[in-house]
Amino acid sequence: xxxxxxxxxxxxxxxxxxxxxxxxxxxEITLEAxxxxxxxxxxxxxxxxxxxxxxxxxxxxxVIHSGSQNQLKTINFYGREVLxxxxxxxxxxx
Numbered sequence: 001x002x003x004x005x006x007x008x009x010x011x012x013x014x015x016x017x018x019x020x021x022x023x024x025x026x027x028e029i030t031l032e033a034x035x036x037x038x039x040x041x042x043x044x045x046x047x048x049x050x051x052x053x054x055x056x057x058x059x060x061x062x063v064i065h066s067g068s069q070n071q072l073k074t075i076n077f078y079g080r081e082v083l084x085x086x087x088x089x090x091x092x093x094x
Contacts, residue, residue: 044081051086 039050066074
């Protein structure tokens with residue numbers, strides 16, 4: 001039970017609102033810095049290369065996250081443009 005209490009303490013945020021988090025993030029992290037850490041593109045090849053790089057570093061599970069308000073558009077983009085071209089024999093970056 002002690003581990004459970006430590007976990008709860010680690011995730012205690014003093015009731016910070018999402019708006020407060022957004023204000024702090026906008027103040028402390030530039031958009032340019034975010035874009036260097038995330039794959040942001042409408043080009044399927046950019047996403048494929050990012051996935052290939054993750055696989056080559058040993059990733060076995062990859063989660064795709066989209067901050068877009070139109071999640072269906074992202075799902076359709078991956079379903080039509082990205083996932084069909086992914087096959088295990090194509091994942092290695094040359």
